[in-house]
Amino acid sequence: MPKCTINGKEVEVKEGTTIIEAMYKNKDSIAHYCYHPGLSVAGVCRLCMVEIEGNPRVQIACNTTITEGMKINNTSQKVKDATKWGLDFHLINHPLDCPICDQAGECGLQDQYMEFGKYDPEMAEKKQKKHKVVDLGPTVVLDSERCILCSRCVRFTDEVSKTSELGLFNRGDRTEIGTVEGVQLDNKYSLNVVDICPVGALTSKDFRFRQRVWYLKDSETVCTGCSTGCNVKVYFNKEGMFRVKPVFNEQVNGHWMCDEGRDIYKFTNKEVRLLKAKKGQGGNWTEMAPGAAAKELSASLKSAAGDSMALVLTAQYTVEEYEAIVSTFVNTFKTKKIFFWINNKETFETFDGLLLRGDKNPNTKGLLKTLEKHGITASWGDLTAGIANGSIKTVVVAGPENQAVFPDMKDRINELSKAQNLIWMQAGSNDQLAALKGNVTLIPLKTFVEKDGTFINHQGLEQKFKRATTIVSEALTLDQAASLLAGQEIKIAVPAKVETFVETNRRPDEVMLEHRKKNEFVFKRGSL
Amino acid sequence: MESKLLTEFYHLDEFRGIEGYKKNGGYVELAKALKMQPQQIIDEVKASGLRGRGGAGFPTGTKWSFLPKNGEPRYLLCNADEGEPGTFKDRLMMERAPHQLIEGMIISAFAIGSKKSYIYVRGEYHYPISVLEKAIREAYDAGLLGKNILGSGFDHDMDVYSGAGAYICGEETGMISSLEGAKGQPKLKPPFPAVQGYLRKPTIVNNVETLAAVKYIIRDGAAAYRKHGTEKSPGTKLFSLSGNVMKPGNYEVPLAYPLIDLINKEGGGMKPGRKLKAVIPGGSSAPVMTAAEVEKATLDYECLAGMGTMLGSGAVIVIDDSQCMVDMLGVLTHFYHHESCGQCTPCREGTGWLNKIVHSILEGKGRLQDIELLEKVADNMKGRTICALSDAAALPVLSFVSKFRDEFEFYVREGRSKVKGTTYAEMHH
Numbered sequence: 001m002p003k004c005t006i007n008g009k010e011v012e013v014k015e016g017t018t019i020i021e022a023m024y025k026n027k028d029s030i031a032h033y034c035y036h037p038g039l040s041v042a043g044v045c046r047l048c049m050v051e052i053e054g055n056p057r058v059q060i061a062c063n064t065t066i067t068e069g070m071k072i073n074n075t076s077q078k079v080k081d082a083t084k085w086g087l088d089f090h091l092i093n094h095p096l097d098c099p100i101c102d103q104a105g106e107c108g109l110q111d112q113y114m115e116f117g118k119y120d121p122e123m124a125e126k127k128q129k130k131h132k133v134v135d136l137g138p139t140v141v142l143d144s145e146r147c148i149l150c151s152r153c154v155r156f157t158d159e160v161s162k163t164s165e166l167g168l169f170n171r172g173d174r175t176e177i178g179t180v181e182g183v184q185l186d187n188k189y190s191l192n193v194v195d196i197c198p199v200g201a202l203t204s205k206d207f208r209f210r211q212r213v214w215y216l217k218d219s220e221t222v223c224t225g226c227s228t229g230c231n232v233k234v235y236f237n238k239e240g241m242f243r244v245k246p247v248f249n250e251q252v253n254g255h256w257m258c259d260e261g262r263d264i265y266k267f268t269n270k271e272v273r274l275l276k277a278k279k280g281q282g283g284n285w286t287e288m289a290p291g292a293a294a295k296e297l298s299a300s301l302k303s304a305a306g307d308s309m310a311l312v313l314t315a316q317y318t319v320e321e322y323e324a325i326v327s328t329f330v331n332t333f334k335t336k337k338i339f340f341w342i343n344n345k346e347t348f349e350t351f352d353g354l355l356l357r358g359d360k361n362p363n364t365k366g367l368l369k370t371l372e373k374h375g376i377t378a379s380w381g382d383l384t385a386g387i388a389n390g391s392i393k394t395v396v397v398a399g400p401e402n403q404a405v406f407p408d409m410k411d412r413i414n415e416l417s418k419a420q421n422l423i424w425m426q427a428g429s430n431d432q433l434a435a436l437k438g439n440v441t442l443i444p445l446k447t448f449v450e451k452d453g454t455f456i457n458h459q460g461l462e463q464k465f466k467r468a469t470t471i472v473s474e475a476l477t478l479d480q481a482a483s484l485l486a487g488q489e490i491k492i493a494v495p496a497k498v499e500t501f502v503e504t505n506r507r508p509d510e511v512m513l514e515h516r517k518k519n520e521f522v523f524k525r526g527s528l
Numbered sequence: 529m530e531s532k533l534l535t536e537f538y539h540l541d542e543f544r545g546i547e548g549y550k551k552n553g554g555y556v557e558l559a560k561a562l563k564m565q566p567q568q569i570i571d572e573v574k575a576s577g578l579r580g581r582g583g584a585g586f587p588t589g590t591k592w593s594f595l596p597k598n599g600e601p602r603y604l605l606c607n608a609d610e611g612e613p614g615t616f617k618d619r620l621m622m623e624r625a626p627h628q629l630i631e632g633m634i635i636s637a638f639a640i641g642s643k644k645s646y647i648y649v650r651g652e653y654h655y656p657i658s659v660l661e662k663a664i665r666e667a668y669d670a671g672l673l674g675k676n677i678l679g680s681g682f683d684h685d686m687d688v689y690s691g692a693g694a695y696i697c698g699e700e701t702g703m704i705s706s707l708e709g710a711k712g713q714p715k716l717k718p719p720f721p722a723v724q725g726y727l728r729k730p731t732i733v734n735n736v737e738t739l740a741a742v743k744y745i746i747r748d749g750a751a752a753y754r755k756h757g758t759e760k761s762p763g764t765k766l767f768s769l770s771g772n773v774m775k776p777g778n779y780e781v782p783l784a785y786p787l788i789d790l791i792n793k794e795g796g797g798m799k800p801g802r803k804l805k806a807v808i809p810g811g812s813s814a815p816v817m818t819a820a821e822v823e824k825a826t827l828d829y830e831c832l833a834g835m836g837t838m839l840g841s842g843a844v845i846v847i848d849d850s851q852c853m854v855d856m857l858g859v860l861t862h863f864y865h866h867e868s869c870g871q872c873t874p875c876r877e878g879t880g881w882l883n884k885i886v887h888s889i890l891e892g893k894g895r896l897q898d899i900e901l902l903e904k905v906a907d908n909m910k911g912r913t914i915c916a917l918s919d920a921a922a923l924p925v926l927s928f929v930s931k932f933r934d935e936f937e938f939y940v941r942e943g944r945s946k947v948k949g950t951t952y953a954e955m956h957h
Contacts, residue, residue, distance in 0.1 A: 041716065042716070042871075043716045043872075043914060044871050044872050044873065044914070045872075045873050046872055046873055046874055046912050046913065047873075049912075057911045058911075058912075063716050063718075081908075082908070082912065085874070085908035085912075086873065086874065086912075088908075089873045089874045089876075089877040089878055089881075089908075090873055090877070092877050092881055093877060093880070122901055122904075123881065124888075124895070124898075125881070125884035125885065125888060126884075128880060148873070149870065149871075149873070149876065151871075167711070168711060168713075168870065168871075170870065171694070171866070171867070171868060171869055171870045172865055172866065172867070172868040172869070172870050172876055172879060172880060173865070173868075173870065173876050173877055173879070173880035174870070175869075175870030175871075175876060
């Protein structure tokens with residue numbers, strides 16, 4: 001374990017540690033663009049300069065391994081000059097189009113300029129023009145003129161997705177990132193290149209121009225796209241959710257997430273949600289508050305308690321919710337007719353070798369654990385037979401939250417709607433359910449961003465997550481629904497309207513969302 | 529005075545073919561070397577003090593000894609990319625004496641334990657490529673390449689690889705990238721090629737002239753080789769003399785030969801009516817010397833380094849008093865801007881910036897502060913990149929500006945050349 005001194009502090013590091021890794025660990029500030037801890041070292045941005053005692057030249061920290069007794073600093077005037085010039089070289093041909101750049105507000109170039117730059121530019125010549133709005137593939141757009149050629153994206157496609165769609169073309173300051181003719185940036189992890197792009201060169205077609213990032217709040221949670229359980233950050237404001245990005249977790253997802261997972265915000269937004277409970281009889285629907293609807297059902301459910309009732313669960317809810325609903329059915333309604341609705345049976349066990357798993361549920365392990373705990377052994381065949389022979393009269397369904405990954409949704413609705421009473425609880429609206437003519441109650445549930453809970457991923461790792469925001473304030477969590485169905489009184493804290501976008505530490509001079517909304521032209525222009 | 533080791537038989541056309549080459553002592557040293565222990569050859573090359581003739585001047589034997597003791601395959605790459613402006617010695621060697629290179633390469637390959645070598649030739653060198661290909665075929669037919677060479681049990685295969693014509697592929701790791709089929713871009717060091725080179729295997733990269741010289745070290749022995757040149761710069765070297773001299777061409781002289789003698793004796797002196805103004809002594813990337821400095825210079829690594837310049841590839845570019853230094857720098861900055869691989873930011877952006885500033889001056893739009901800016905930009909490109917191209921672009925700028933500042937200042941003030949009295953447009957049209 002070599003010991004070294006970094007900016008006057010003695011640090012002990014593992015054998016083979018580079019200076020930049022040690023500085024990161026030590027929380028020392030160091031400028032860099034091309035270095036990314038999840039990729040190989042390129043050493044091309046030449047910003048992470050450090051001075052090593054005994055060496056007349058400044059060195060790059062990303063490709064220099066620490067040796068015993070090394071004395072390193074990146075605070076000397078020599079290093080500051082090198083960094084300043086490094087930034088200057090990056091900026092001379094970079095457009096100053098921050099007001100229209102999608103990355104403004106989270107741009108590495110802006111950040112580093114503010115931290116290490118702040119000088120008068122000396123470039124008086126015309127900037128090098130490059131290509132604008134290059135369509136790289138189904139998910140990503142490149143604005144080549146903003147690219148600082150850190151090569152992170154190229155290395156990502158070479159080393160992580162192993163699809164090698166991207167390359168560096170041409171030479172000198174005419175160099176551009178691109179794909180060869182006939183090839184598109186089209187892989188299951190393509191949007192990671194947008195995350196790792198330190199400037200606004202690579203932008204997501206889905207997010208591009210939809211929001212300025214300073215109007216967004218973010219919160220860490222767990223991706224519900226599959227059983228990997230990637231750690232992610234969701235970005236939202238009063239208007240809803242806008243994007244999902246990965247958060248580093250060495251045990252689970254490293255630095256990355258898949259493109260499919262990035263779509264999970266789409267089923268949380270109001271436009272696709274069931275906003276009120278609906279009670280249907282013969283095709284006539286009555287809207288109710290969800291809590292009231294659940295409470296109203298409790299009397300009839302209690303009186304029908306026993307094996308004439310069945311509960312169908314999907315693996316998209318939290319451990320806490322499963323415990324609540326399963327124990328309600330077992331203990332209050334005295335039935336063990338609880339069934340696991342498995343989606344994608346054929347591909348359930350598949351794995352792409354990186355992150356994506358065929359089990360498109362975040363909490364299969366959590367559900368199975370709860371079922372096992374309560375001694376539930378019922379199989380789907382029992383349910384089908386029970387409905388067909390009339391022994392099962394009431395079916396309560398919870399889920400799915402993400403209907404897009406349940407290809408058999410239509411068939412299951414047909415199958416389960418044959419029961420005399422159907423109570424279907426889920427977050428999203430569904431036209432087929434809304435068209436049912438029987439005795440049906442639909443109850444809106446909250447999505448993963450609106451509740452606290454625990455998911456257990458494919459490897460058995462329990463991951464707790466916190467509520468990020470509230471989108472449909474009246475919707476219930478599954479445990480709240482369970483309590484109400486059991487006839488218990490509960491207090492539902494309906495957040496005040498402002499709670500959906502609680503602004504803290506807002507600068508007095510910051511432009512307010514409300515002010516922006518007044519600019520109708522900008523607001524209604526939509527995405528390009 | 530010419531001390532001819534390498535070029536003794538270059539005047540003979542027959543030296544190009546295998547029979548003529550053998551008639552004049554060809555492949556004798558190969559047979560001798562194959563009877564030696566590989567380590568003996570490495571030791572002999574080390575003792576000779578032979579320094580790489582491609583530009584960097586790194587001791588060849590020392591480079592060979594960086595190879596890991598065990599592990600195969602290992603590769604020998606001959607750097608025949610020769611892209612440095614002013615340098616044309618390797619072309620001559622390949623055209624006039626291909627077997628000399630091949631013999632030197634087989635001996636070197638035997639010494640380092642390589643069974644496969646490539647000669648990486650710049651793509652523009654069509655003729656040398658065809659000459660080398662023919663010579664390699666002859667060597668295979670004569671049992672000098674392939675399996676069990678001269679019954680020694682040593683196997684070796686050799687190929688010629690034609691580059692796509694990028695200057696930076698002359699840099700050893702850029703060349704390796706190109707040979708691997710990737711864009712010709714230098715790689716981060718460490719790891720050095722001797723440890724992880726071509727296809728991530730131990731690799732030695734040597735210049736044409738370096739490898740050819742190995743034959744003569746085996747022939748005469750290290751001590752005899754050291755009789756040429758100086759203690760730190762032993763041996764002979766080919767110098768490519770160009771510019772406004774009477775007899776431009778390649779001249780083999782011992783290292784430490786006076787530069788002024790190369791110009792006046794070998795090169796026949798300046799063209800009538802012209803005076804020596806400056807010399808770039810080691811290819812276009814070497815800092816320029818004034819006429820006064822040239823008088824004192826000898827052509828060896830130490831002397832030129834001591835004078836703030838370098839021997840480089842040995843390309844002596846002679847500049848006479850009719851040349852505008854601002855215009856010449858415009859040519860150089862254009863070249864390095866065009867050839868920067870685009871990988872490291874200071875070089876990618878800096879070479880373009882330098883070129884824009886110099887051309888802004890040439891077009892009469894320069895500001896006095898641009899001269900200082902040129903120095904600042906160049907100074908901050910030096911030593912900040914993966915390879916030396918950034919330095920190669922910066923060093924001429926710094927030396928041109930510091931040694932001929934009056935010409936730059938005049939150009940900025942007057943919008944025309946001090947030497948030629950004309951504008952850039954008038955100069956070139």
